[in-house]
Amino acid sequence: xxxxxxxxxxxxxxxxxxxxxxxxxxxxxxxxxxxxxxxxxxxxxxxxxxxxxxxxxxxxxxxxxxxxxxxxxxxxxxxxxxxxxxxxxxxxxxxxxxxxxxxxxxxxxxxxxxxxxxxxxxxxxxxxxxxxxxxxxxxxxxxxxxxxxxxxxxxxxxxxxxxxxxxxxxxxxxxxxxxxxxxxxxxxxxxxxxxxxxxxxxxxxxxxxxxxxxxxxxxxxxxxxxxxxxxxxxxxxxxxxxxxxxxxxxxxxxxxxxxxxxxxxxxxxxxxxxxxxxxxxxxxxxxxxxxxxxxxxxxxxxxxxxxxxxxxxxxxxxxxxxxxxxxxxxxxxxxxxxxxxxxxxxxxxxxxxxxxxxxxxxxxxxxxxxxxxxxxxxxxxxxxxxxxxxxxxxxxxxxxxxxxxxxxxxxxxxxxxxxxxxxxxxxxxxxxxxxxxxxxxxxxxxxxxxxxxxxxxxxxxxxxxxxxxxx
Numbered sequence: 001x002x003x004x005x006x007x008x009x010x011x012x013x014x015x016x017x018x019x020x021x022x023x024x025x026x027x028x029x030x031x032x033x034x035x036x037x038x039x040x041x042x043x044x045x046x047x048x049x050x051x052x053x054x055x056x057x058x059x060x061x062x063x064x065x066x067x068x069x070x071x072x073x074x075x076x077x078x079x080x081x082x083x084x085x086x087x088x089x090x091x092x093x094x095x096x097x098x099x100x101x102x103x104x105x106x107x108x109x110x111x112x113x114x115x116x117x118x119x120x121x122x123x124x125x126x127x128x129x130x131x132x133x134x135x136x137x138x139x140x141x142x143x144x145x146x147x148x149x150x151x152x153x154x155x156x157x158x159x160x161x162x163x164x165x166x167x168x169x170x171x172x173x174x175x176x177x178x179x180x181x182x183x184x185x186x187x188x189x190x191x192x193x194x195x196x197x198x199x200x201x202x203x204x205x206x207x208x209x210x211x212x213x214x215x216x217x218x219x220x221x222x223x224x225x226x227x228x229x230x231x232x233x234x235x236x237x238x239x240x241x242x243x244x245x246x247x248x249x250x251x252x253x254x255x256x257x258x259x260x261x262x263x264x265x266x267x268x269x270x271x272x273x274x275x276x277x278x279x280x281x282x283x284x285x286x287x288x289x290x291x292x293x294x295x296x297x298x299x300x301x302x303x304x305x306x307x308x309x310x311x312x313x314x315x316x317x318x319x320x321x322x323x324x325x326x327x328x329x330x331x332x333x334x335x336x337x338x339x340x341x342x343x344x345x346x347x348x349x350x351x352x353x354x355x356x357x358x359x360x361x362x363x364x365x366x367x368x369x370x371x372x373x374x375x376x377x378x379x380x381x382x383x384x385x386x387x388x389x390x391x392x393x394x395x396x397x398x399x400x401x402x403x404x405x406x407x408x409x410x411x412x413x414x415x416x417x418x419x420x421x422x423x424x425x426x427x428x429x430x431x432x433x434x435x436x437x438x439x440x441x442x443x444x445x446x447x448x449x450x451x452x453x454x455x456x457x458x459x460x461x462x463x464x465x466x467x468x469x470x471x
Contacts, residue, residue, distance in 0.1 A: 041270065043218040044209075047226055048339060052184035052212060055084065055176070062088065062172040069164045069175070074212070077180045078162065084176035087169040094163045099156075105129055107155045117147030184208050186221050188340030189280060190361075192291075192324065192372075193353060195346070199291040199324055201332060203340070204280035205254070205265065209273030219271040221254070223338035224262030224363055253282055256336070263336050283338070287331035292323045297382045297410065299426035303447075307404040307469045313385040317376040318412075318422060322357065324370040337364040342372055379416040380455070382424075385409050387464075403470050405435075410463040414455040424451040424463055430471060437465035 043055040054076075060069055073081075078095035096103075105126065112125045124134040124146050134142050166175075185208050192201045205221055252268035267281055296319045301307065322344060326333035344357035357374025364370060388407040393400060412422050426434070427448045434441050434449055442450045455461045 041216060041218050042214055043220070044212070044214065044273075045220045045222055045264075046184050046186045046207065046209075047222050048185055048187060049225070049228060050182055050185040050208075051226075051228075052181050052209070053178065054181060054212070055178045058175045058177060059173065060175045062166060062168050062175060064168055064171045066091070066165070066167050069166060071162050071164060071175075071177070072159055073162055073177075073179060075160055075181050075183075076162065077182065080180040081162070081164075082178055084178055085172070088172065088175060089167050091165040091167050093165065096157060096161050099158070099160070103157075104151055104155055105132070105149075108149075108151065111152075111155070113152075114150045115145070115147030116150060121150075122146050181212065184212065188223075188283060188338040190337070190340060190342040191345065192322075192342055193345045193347075194291055194322070194356070197290055197292070198288060199322075200286050200288050201324065201342075202286040203283040203337065205283055205338075206280050206340075207271075207273075209275075212273045213275060214273045216270040216272060219267045221265040221267070221338075222259070222262055223265065223336065226262065253284055263338070265338075284335055287335070289330065289332040290325045292325065294321050294323065295319065295377060295380060295420060295422040296321060297384075297412070297422060297424045299424065300384065301426055301428050301432075301467065301469070303427060303429050306402065306471055307389075307391075307406060307467075309389040309406075310386055313383050316382045316384050318380040318382050320357065320374045320377050322372045322374055324372065326364075326367060326369055328367045334366050336366050337361065337370070339363045342370065344372065344374055379414065380420065380422065381413045381415075382422070383411045388466075401470055403468065405466065405468050407464065407466045410453075411460060412453055412455045412463065413460040414457060417457050419454065419456050422453050422455055424453055425449070426451075426465075426467065428467075428469065430469075432467060432469045435466050435468050437463070439463055439465075441465070 045053040045055075047053070054073075056073075058071060060071070062069065076095070078093055081090065081093065083090060098106075106129060108126050109129060110126065112123055115122050115124060122137075124136050124142075127133050127135045127141065131143055132145060134144075134146060136142060136146070186205050188203055189206050190201060190203045192199050207219070207221070254265040254267045256263060256265050258264070265283065297316055298319070300314075300316070324332070328334060339362050340360070342359050342361055343355060344359070345353040346356045348354055357372065359372040359374065361370060361372070385408070386406055387409050389404070390406070391402055391404045393402055395401075410424055412424075414420055425448065429447055437451060439451045439453055442452065444450055451463055451465065453461050453463050
């Protein structure tokens with residue numbers, strides 16, 4: 001194996017840590033075809049934010065010294081192209097990825113074009129654009145397009161073109177390149193089946209290959225938010241459409257490792273990416289954990305600013321939350337979970353699984369519990385009313401301030417057949433306190449206080465409390 005190929009294999013596993021300084025969004029009408037032209041496989045790393053890092057070994061005749069090469073990489077951010085061969089450096093490059101009508105007209109400036117008008121054709125020279133101006137055969141200038149333009153083939157790009165100026169320490173028969181393209185990415189999808197106090201959870205990666213069509217590539221998925229340095233540009237081309245990956249094999253689970261401050265999943269075997277084909281790849285075998293269901297009613301005290309007076313009784317939702325416990329040294333607890341969507345299922349009386357909730361999660365490190373909001377309870381209701389409201393002004397410390405005291409009543413009703421505990425939560429920034437309550441409050445933090453209220457089956461409980469707020 002040549003030195004270039006050895007360096008390619010060595011560096012391919014590490015280049016996923018490199019950050020991109022400028023990301024160019026490209027048109028979805030262009031699809032990059034990565035053909036298997038050498039023995040070394042194409043290697044891809046997909047990021048959650050839509051970037052795709054491509055590593056390729058191209059068969060090129062590179063002479064010693066300076067040379068120019070034209071390569072067909074498809075849609076690419078030209079600022080991100082770099083070599084994986086330490087003996088070859090890129091001196092400069094020229095990239096044209098514009099394949100639309102306006103860009104073709106720009107290339108045609110100064111050229112004589114043929115225009116079709118009905119069954120006839122006329123010719124005219126394009127002498128200006130924005131606005132378009134044409135010089136006719138008699139020497140006159142018109143702002144009107146003479147007809148439908150028929151462009152010569154050399155003016156129309158069928159795929160983006162990248163011209164590289166290279167400097168090589170020795171002659172080469174291949175070039176190892178890495179670059180970024182946009183419009184891809186991936187996210188995680190989880191299924192959690194709840195039975196009593198236990199949950200059986202599985203996870204899959206939903207892969208989006210973006211603008212790529214590739215056969216038999218090494219595929220890696222990087223979990224985490226890698227910073228993007230935005231560069232101001234006058235114009236940006238946007239990728240449209242949805243391109244996804246088709247995995248070659250889903251029999252084995254991806255391997256997982258830490259790279260920098262992120263987690264990298266390497267899919268087993270090879271994968272092929274095709275536009276418009278959606279698939280998932282298993283992240284880990286189903287794992288069991290304990291789960292706890294809780295109910296919450298959120299308060300209506302504003303977090304900042306003044307405390308308002310109101311006299312209407314309002315019905316407020318009772319939120320349902322499932323907490324999946326993931327202690328270390330357990331199957332699920334020892335796994336970092338990439339950001340994605342968790343769907344909660346529970347069997348009915350006949351054993352059929354029913355969807356009971358859906359929640360998004362951020363990247364969750366190993367050992368961190370999952371707190372999943374599932375929606376609002378059907379049999380549990382809550383009504384809240386402000387029963388008293390008093391304010392006064394004082395100038396303690398030489399600064400005028402307002403002190404408000406208010407009483408609240410929350411009526412909790414349980415239409416179910418089992419008693420439940422509902423946490424009534426109040427949150428407030430600044431100086432505030434609970435000065436009286438019918439249920440002992442739990443001060444969770446300086447801004448959050450909880451009232452755990454027991455509600456009997458087919459019954460109701462009334463919670464009263466008084467707060468003091470200063471602003």
